[in-house]
Amino acid sequence: MSKNYNILIVGVGGQGVLLASEIISAVAMASDLDVKKSEVHGMSQRGGIVSSHIKIGPKVFSPTIGYGQADILISFEKAEGLRAVDWLKEDGTAIISTTSLVPAIVTSSKEFNYPENPIEKIKERCKNTISVSGDTIAGELGNPRLVNTILIGVLSNCLPFAKQIWVDTIGAKVKERFVELNLKAFDRGRALSHSAVEV
Amino acid sequence: MRELLSGNEAVARGAFEVGVRLAVAYPGTPSTEILETLADKFPSIYSQWSPNEKVAYEVGIGASIGGARTLVAMKHVGLNVAADPYMTHAYTGVNGGFVIISCDDPEMHSSQNEQDNRYFARFGQIPMLEPSDSQEAKDMLVNAYELSETFDTPVMLRLTTRISHSKGIVDLGQVVEGPDKKFVKDPSKYVMVPSHARKRHVIVEERIKKTAEFSESSPLNYVEDNGSDFGIITSGIAYQYAKEVAPDLDYFKIGMSYPLPMRKLAEFVKAHKQVLVVEELEPFFEDQLKAYGLKVEGKKYFGLQGELSPHRVAKGLKEAGFIDETIEASIAQEQGMFPRPPVLCPGCPHRGAFMALKKLKVTVTGDIGCYTLGVMEPLNALDTCICMGASIGNAIGMEKVGGSDKGTVAVIGDSTFLHSGITGILDAVYNNSNVTIIILDNRTTAMTGGQQHPATGLTLMGEQAGKIDIPDIVRALGVKRVFDLDPYDYDATLNLIKQELDANEPSVIITSRPCVLMPKRIMAEPFVVDLELCNGCSACFKISCPAILASSETNKHGHPKAEIDPTICTGCTLCTQVCAPEAIILKSQFVKV
Numbered sequence: 001m002s003k004n005y006n007i008l009i010v011g012v013g014g015q016g017v018l019l020a021s022e023i024i025s026a027v028a029m030a031s032d033l034d035v036k037k038s039e040v041h042g043m044s045q046r047g048g049i050v051s052s053h054i055k056i057g058p059k060v061f062s063p064t065i066g067y068g069q070a071d072i073l074i075s076f077e078k079a080e081g082l083r084a085v086d087w088l089k090e091d092g093t094a095i096i097s098t099t100s101l102v103p104a105i106v107t108s109s110k111e112f113n114y115p116e117n118p119i120e121k122i123k124e125r126c127k128n129t130i131s132v133s134g135d136t137i138a139g140e141l142g143n144p145r146l147v148n149t150i151l152i153g154v155l156s157n158c159l160p161f162a163k164q165i166w167v168d169t170i171g172a173k174v175k176e177r178f179v180e181l182n183l184k185a186f187d188r189g190r191a192l193s194h195s196a197v198e199v
Numbered sequence: 200m201r202e203l204l205s206g207n208e209a210v211a212r213g214a215f216e217v218g219v220r221l222a223v224a225y226p227g228t229p230s231t232e233i234l235e236t237l238a239d240k241f242p243s244i245y246s247q248w249s250p251n252e253k254v255a256y257e258v259g260i261g262a263s264i265g266g267a268r269t270l271v272a273m274k275h276v277g278l279n280v281a282a283d284p285y286m287t288h289a290y291t292g293v294n295g296g297f298v299i300i301s302c303d304d305p306e307m308h309s310s311q312n313e314q315d316n317r318y319f320a321r322f323g324q325i326p327m328l329e330p331s332d333s334q335e336a337k338d339m340l341v342n343a344y345e346l347s348e349t350f351d352t353p354v355m356l357r358l359t360t361r362i363s364h365s366k367g368i369v370d371l372g373q374v375v376e377g378p379d380k381k382f383v384k385d386p387s388k389y390v391m392v393p394s395h396a397r398k399r400h401v402i403v404e405e406r407i408k409k410t411a412e413f414s415e416s417s418p419l420n421y422v423e424d425n426g427s428d429f430g431i432i433t434s435g436i437a438y439q440y441a442k443e444v445a446p447d448l449d450y451f452k453i454g455m456s457y458p459l460p461m462r463k464l465a466e467f468v469k470a471h472k473q474v475l476v477v478e479e480l481e482p483f484f485e486d487q488l489k490a491y492g493l494k495v496e497g498k499k500y501f502g503l504q505g506e507l508s509p510h511r512v513a514k515g516l517k518e519a520g521f522i523d524e525t526i527e528a529s530i531a532q533e534q535g536m537f538p539r540p541p542v543l544c545p546g547c548p549h550r551g552a553f554m555a556l557k558k559l560k561v562t563v564t565g566d567i568g569c570y571t572l573g574v575m576e577p578l579n580a581l582d583t584c585i586c587m588g589a590s591i592g593n594a595i596g597m598e599k600v601g602g603s604d605k606g607t608v609a610v611i612g613d614s615t616f617l618h619s620g621i622t623g624i625l626d627a628v629y630n631n632s633n634v635t636i637i638i639l640d641n642r643t644t645a646m647t648g649g650q651q652h653p654a655t656g657l658t659l660m661g662e663q664a665g666k667i668d669i670p671d672i673v674r675a676l677g678v679k680r681v682f683d684l685d686p687y688d689y690d691a692t693l694n695l696i697k698q699e700l701d702a703n704e705p706s707v708i709i710t711s712r713p714c715v716l717m718p719k720r721i722m723a724e725p726f727v728v729d730l731e732l733c734n735g736c737s738a739c740f741k742i743s744c745p746a747i748l749a750s751s752e753t754n755k756h757g758h759p760k761a762e763i764d765p766t767i768c769t770g771c772t773l774c775t776q777v778c779a780p781e782a783i784i785l786k787s788q789f790v791k792v
């Protein structure tokens with residue numbers, strides 16, 4: 001792999017953003033590439049926005065992605081996807097879960113609104129947008145916590161790593177009794193995107 | 200062996216490799232994981248939480264004088280608390296190597312200020328190293344112990360949030376044995392009475408000159424010559440940002456940030472047409488370089504506040520004429536997005552107190568912890584927050600000048616109370632203040648991720664510990680009006696606070712419900728909203744619970760009715776107590792007709 005991949009993951013505290021970014025960086029490391037990832041812990045996790053930057057390539061300097069430099073945006077929540085869409089490169093890919101989480105500040109005050117049709121607004125700006133019914137698929141699989149693995153499945157087709165590396169890494173990072181279910185979730189996600197790169 | 204480690208994990212690994220025998224800290228973002236990793240992965244090292252940073256630092260001094268390689272870690276503001284021992288420890292020097300890790304938080308991701316602790320190294324006249332990634336964090340910790348023992352000085356390793364919390368690949372090293380030392384009696388070195396300290400101060404100034412010489416020849420400071428006319432002097436994370444956007448310029452990468460290798464820097468400046476200093480926060484390097492007579496610029500292009508980033512650095516470099524292209528977004532930003540501020544968790548035991556304080560419209564002096572979130576709309580029930588422990592002193596001062604007509608209440612968490620609230624209460628009793636103090640005792644240090652403290656009964660390493668009883672301490676401090684309170688009982692909370700506001704002596708109210716997340720997630724039966732009974736009055740929205748959502752049904756004014764997310768409702772009952780039409784009922788009792 002000669003090019004660098006900048007992957008930005010966003011979501012809301014408690015959605016599993018950090019586990020997803022652990023898995024993606026472990027896959028890159030297993031593929032003998034340089035990896036850096038950056039996220040901020042602490043205050044922001046109490047229901048606030050969580051974001052994780054992952055950078056993969058032959059040599060990585062900054063652990064954070066420059067504004068407008070993300071190749072791939074993964075969002076666990078649709079309005080957060082819209083909030084972060086300007087971080088993408090013009091020809092970047094957006095993978096957005098249709099999940100919506102409306103915070104108390106919107107319900108309790110007239111000042112703020114949750115955007116209408118955020119996914120449409122993302123699609124207007126980013127032609128490579130894959131919207132993923134994460135909650136529905138996770139519900140079908142019987143566990144709402146699987147959304148992150150489904151999204152990783154979608155992502156896996158956009159990165160030049162063999163499927164087996166993903167499978168092995170998920171096996172190593174997820175608690176044993178959940179591995180099988182997570183691999184199913186991964187496959188469901190992977191089936192949603194076309195292979196965008198040669199492996 | 201290679202591993203993907205955060206800067207904090209790399210420091211812990213470095214401590215293991217270099218034979219640290221004692222590590223001590225008080226938690227604080229972004230430093231907390233250093234000690235957590237030590238306790239978790241390297242239990243052969245004795246590590247402990249202390250009640251605050253001052254005590255932590257003093258424990259560290261004792262261990263070092265006792266001969267052990269010692270690590271003390273804290274967030275930037277922690278060093279303010281520990282500044283007293285720190286400044287004099289610079290005089291005594293060490294026996295076993297001593298490294299103080301300062302984790303600064305530019306951008307204030309989780310802090311009340313963004314002070315630049317590089318000045319502390321200069322203030323105390325001790326050497327400081329500044330890693331720019333996880334590998335360097337580990338390697339420089341090892342260098343720091345060598346420096347400490349060679350020059351008989353405490354050494355600071357300064358990290359910032361992006362170094363502490365970013366992960367990178369680290370080559371693990373061999374484990375070495377630290378020197379086997381014991382305490383050697385030497386009052387002229389360790390007893391800082393004026394006659395001894397005057398002599399030690401001379402040694403401090405000689406020592407910093409010697410370390411400056413070391414800095415001149417140390418490979419920690421190096422030049423990357425790419426044949427450019429433009430030179431950049433930088434350190435830490437700023438180095439990575441600059442390399443990302445301008446890899447082909449010449450670099451002077453500073454690893455030893457104090458004392459600076461001035462002669463070597465002067466050579467670099469003179470060998471280039473133009474030189475910029477790229478550093479986060481204050482002009483720490485820039486001012487020293489200018490005072491040395493060197494022609495450099497920096498802050499003019501990069502600013503004083505907040506974190507740098509690849510795009511901020513690119514913008515500054517372009518303005519200075521160093522590069523041609525900035526980094527811009529090509530996709531338009533969405534305007535007018537709602538904010539998503541952090542909020543108290545569903546079932547958080549702090550919520551009841553803030554609902555009552557808001558209702559009573561009293562002035563609330565606040566402190567630092569999860570409960571600082573009581574300031575957020577719609578609760579909006581906090582009036583001050585300065586530093587850990589400040590709430591009580593603030594309340595006393597406010598009360599003494601009659602600053603608030605409605606009365607003043609101080610709120611403080613259990614960990615914060617033990618950190619620096621005890622002396623505040625002592626002041627209230629001593630000076631006959633009639634303040635009301637609420638200790639929000641959730642039995643953990645929640646804000647930083649749930650660490651043990653002296654009243655939880657467990658140590659960092661998971662051992663049973665002498666458990667301090669908070670009400671006993673408060674009574675021992677001389678407070679007579681001490682009350683337990685169930686913060687899930689809204690009326691009781693309201694009435695007790697009201698009652699104590701009228702008391703003519705200090706009162707302390709201690710809440711009794713544990714954190715719903717730590718040590719384990721508490722989930723009782725969730726509630727649901729009966730939409731036929733809900734009248735859309737929005738009283739439950741105002742308690743700011745993330746489990747309460749707007750349903751798609753509205754009342755006759757078009758206001759949304761409420762809905763509860765059963766997967767996160769903990770069944771704390773607070774919303775049911777503000778619901779006039781009694782529309783919120785236990786899930787099992789809700790029968791749809």
Ligand SMILES: Cc1ncc(C[n+]2csc(CCOP(=O)(O)OP(=O)(O)O)c2C)c(N)n1
Binds near residue numbers: 252570612645646
């Ligand atoms: C001097 C200093 N040290 C550490 C911190 C980091 N910190 C912020 S709040 C807090 C403790 C919170 O615990 P507690 O008072 O029990 O409140 P909780 O979060 O549990 O509600 C800590 C350690 C700080 N802000 N200042």
